Amino acid sequence: MNNYTKNIRKISSNLLEDGRVDLVLGFKRGTLPMASVPGIARTPEEAQGFVWDTNCRLNLANYITDQKEKIGIIAKGCDSRNIVNHIMENKIPRDQVYIIGVPCTGMVDKNRIRALLDDEIKEFKEEGEVILIRGAGQERVLDKEAYLRDNCKICTHRNPVIHDDLVGALVKEQKIEDPFRDVAAIEAMEGEERWNHFEGLLSNCIRCYACRNACPLCYCPACFVDESKPQWIGKGQDPTDIRTFHFLRAYHCAGRCTDCGACEEACPMDIQVRDFTRKLVKDSFEIYGWEPGLTLDRRPPLETFKPEDSDKFIK
Amino acid sequence: MKIIKIDKNDWTRGIDKSRETYQLFGPVTDSGQSIFKQLDKNAYPEMGGTNSVMSPKSVLFPQTEKILAASLDASMENHHIMQRPAADYSRRAVIGIRPYDAKAVRLVKLNFDTADYRDPYWCDAHGATTFVGLAVNQPSAVDFSISMGSGPFGEEGLDVLLVDLEDHYLAKVLTPKGGAYLSDAGFDAAAETDASLTTIETMQLAAEAAITTTVPTDRLQEKALLDLHGAPFWEDLAFTCINCGTCTFVCPTCWCFDIQDETKGKSTSRFRNWDTCMSPLFTLHGSGHNPRGKKTQRVRQRFMHKLKYFLDKYDQGTMCVGCGRCVEKCPVNIDIRSICSTMNAYDPKDVA
Amino acid sequence: MAEKRIKIVAFLCNWCSYGAADLAGVSRMQYPADIRIIRVPCSGRVEPRMILAAFREGVDGVWVSGCHPGECHYLEGNYYARRKFVLMANLLSHMGLDKGRIHFSWISSAEATKFARVAREVAHEIVSLGPNEKLVKKAG
Structure with missing residues (x-):
């Protein structure tokens, strides 16, 4: 058991023992290899089921929206930024969450790792920065760093930005020379090519809305896709409807997206939905100097303005 | 029981031949995902891959299906009257459907084809379809089909069961529909029945033994x-x-x-x-x-x-x-x- | 002009740009008839989904116009709108929609001449792009 897991269990059970929280949100071992999935503990015993490894890809801030109980929450860098978002957007008061911060060194890309073996991965083991995967007749030892998710590779906020406790020493933040290389690559395409890029991206979308539902930002009581008066968007497999959904979903995250990657993690069809939100992350940063979820003291870009904002595009 | 031996060298030729009389559906990789789709002229079912992400239910029950249509143009005949649009219900064959998915078609039929109600869209598609299944030699870790009354070599809902034997398939002809497909594809080399059945049974036992997950369902019915x-x-x-x-x-x-x-x-x-x-x-x-x-x-x-x-x-x-x-x-x-x-x-x- | 008549939807704010359109009309100024006006309380009221709804229904271009900065009837609605529009227009163009299909302007209720001029500019640009095929919902 790694130290993080040990400390998560200890801190969580202490909190529950002392009655300082009603429940703790963390990750538990799933029923498949490479599945560390959200789980809750209401008793110190249940907290012994918590784990931490490099498969804790989802964002736990997703579960604290409008909760009434006092919640302890395990938060890596991106989760903590979404907790800040939630506090700013009045989805939960600061004193209702006890944030157990986890300095994070990134989560691995399960699809790239799965692709390494001819058949299923039967076992996944992690020792420090080294990963061992085993299939029916194959075995591979991997350097974790080389298999990080795309968003983790360029993450510059690995340490929780807000926390009440920490499970380990802070880690060194990465310095990324050109964090928006991926967006720039799409920007460099011709218009038609960009259109086709996104068309191809969405060709397998089944509209399960896992991307929306895994996202901590998507908490509207009625999503625009579910509205019927007027009905903004058709419900079928029409490509225009699918694209409209993805555009508007992404746009609703403008100035709020922390690039945690939960949307891509949840997608059953492995669609790179971050290609939509990344453009907004870039623009929010380059135009408004804004990185979401870092501070409670400034309002997000679409909630405020400056009289001197650029007018260049306006006639 | 008739069993046909299909040499894998003849496979694509047979598939092509069957295209003349059947619309073919099968598992293909689209943007990295294995899904069941209608096969283009030069596409072949990807046999032996892992479980498809999407099940073949869409062959009979598309995610979006137009069921009625009307013209609002008052100059047209029958304007404003909703009518069933023309659809192609000529013979189709689903190649490479897994036994548990074929069993699922049987279960779905209980809903779409009842004594009181008959869903014309699903039933017409179902009636037109021949299910050419592929037995699962290497069940995945999440396969628990045996517990749910199916199994890697289950035959329920299938017209033909193919068993993959490296360089050839043994095709168990389960229904006349299945026999018709095989003969249209030109697969007609009868295999020696008893020996083939023994081979298939050996493989079936091995595949079944590879499924280690058992899910108890025996007491569900008695629960209040x-x-x-x-x-x-x-x-x-x-x-x-x-x-x-x-x-x-x-x-x-x-x-x-x-x-x-x-x-x-x-x-x-x-x-x-x-x-x-x-x-x-x-x-x-x-x-x-x-x-x-x-x-x-x-x-x-x-x-x-x-x-x-x-x-x-x-x-x-x-x-x-x-x-x-x-x-x-x-x-x-x-x-x-x-x-x-x-x-x-x-x-x-x-x-x- | 393209075979199909170009359609442009203009979302004009009640207090300034709509007034300008009105003034342009009563002053008998000429501007292209391709423009269909939808009056909105404020440019800040215009949401991306409204713009997408317009494209969905088959328009070839969208134009949003409000009061000049500092002159919003609601004091700051157009300032918020400005931020929204930048991100939205950028993302739409990122997805491959022609940039010239979406336009923004600030036109006060006295600027009938500007209204007519911008209307001509907008129409000219959209006509030169031709009919729009993207984000249009086709009959099923």
Whole structure:
């Protein structure tokens, strides 16, 4: 058991023992290899089921929206930024969450790792920065760093930005020379090519809305896709409807997206939905100097303005 | 029992030949995902791959299907009268469907083809379709089909069962429909029946032995429905569900749909789209009331329907065939195997 | 001009740009008839989904116009709108929609001449792009 897991269990059970929280949100071992999935503990015993490894890809801030109980929450860098978002957007008061911060060194890309073996991965083991995967007749030892998710590779906020406790020493933040290389690559395409890029991206979308539902930002009581008066968007497999959904979903995250990657993690069809939100992350940063979820003291870009904002595009 | 031997060198030629008389569907890789699709002229079913992400249910029950249409142009004959649009129900064959998915078609039939109601779209498609199955030699880790009354070599719902033997297939002809497909494809080399059956049986036993997950279902039927409905475990079980529709969309037996009308210019169409009981909209009443407004209620509904209501209503086993897709694709790994075990073992007396 | 008549939807704010359109009309100024006006309380009221709804229904271009900065009837609605529009227009063009299909302007209720001029500019640009095929919902 790694130290993080040990400390998560200890801190969580202490909190529950002392009655300082009603429940703790963390990750538990799933029923498949490479599945560390959200789980809750209401008793110190249940907290012994918590784990931490490099498969804790989802964002736990997703579960604290409008909760009434006092919640302890395990938060890596991106989760903590979404907790800040939630506090700013009045989805939960600061004193209702006890944030157990986890300095994070990134989560691995399960699809790239799965692709390494001819058949299923039967076992996944992690020792420090080294990963061992085993299939029916194959075995591979991997350097974790080389298999990080795309968003983790360029993450510059690995340490929780807000926390009440920490499970380990802070880690060194990465310095990324050109964090928006991926967006720039799409920007460099011709218009038609960009259109086709996104068309191809969405060709397998089944509209399960896992991307929306895994996202901590998507908490509207009625999503625009579910509205019927007027009905903004058709419900079928029409490509225009699918694209409209993805555009508007992404746009609703403008100035709020922390690039945690939960949307891509949840997608059953492995669609790179971050290609939509990344453009907004870039623009929010380059135009408004804004990185979401870092501070409670400034309002997000679409909630405020400056009289001197650029007018260049306006006639 | 007739058994045909198909040399793999003849396979593509046979597939091509069968295209003359059948529309073919099969597993293909699209943007890295294995899905069942109608095969283009030069596409071949990818046999022997792992479980497809999407089940073949879409062959009979497309995610979006136009069921009625009308013209709003008053100068046209029959304007404003909704009519069933023409659709191609010529012979089709689904190549490479897995036994548990074929069993799922049987279960879905119980809903779409009853004594009282017959869904013309599904039934017409079903009647036109020949199911050429492929036995699972190497079951995946999430395969629990045996527990759910199917199995890697299950024959229910199939017209032909192919068994992969490296350089050739042995094709078990299960119905006349299956025989017709094979002869149209030009596969006619009869194999020696007894020896082939022995070979197949050996392989079947090996495949079945490779499935180590057993999910108990034996006590589901005797449980009181309201006991299970009121069981205390649903709340915690549903807590981590993010309420997406992945489990229902990848499920080969989920058959629910929603009706939508769309009008554009002078034409109007009525579609049905897959719907999902995970969505709050699924049960939202016109009054605004929602009997399943809470996530827990919706999660409970899905499992109760599959593992209890269906069982009670039809007495044909569970409405789960153990393909493992939902286990694998659920973003938070809510595992029907453990939920089924929990339900099967639940006794209200233990809680009180 | 292209075979199909170009359609442009203009979302004009009640207090300034709509007034300008009105003034342009009563002053008998000429501007292209391709423009269909939808009056909105404020440019800040215009949401991306409204713009997408317009494209969905088959328009070839969208034009949003409000009061000059500092002159919003609601004091700051157009300042918020300005931020929204930048991100939205950028993302739409990122997805491959022609940039010239979406336009923004600030036109006060006295600027009938500007209204007519911008209307001509907008129409000219959209006509030169031709009919729009993207984000259009086709009959099923």
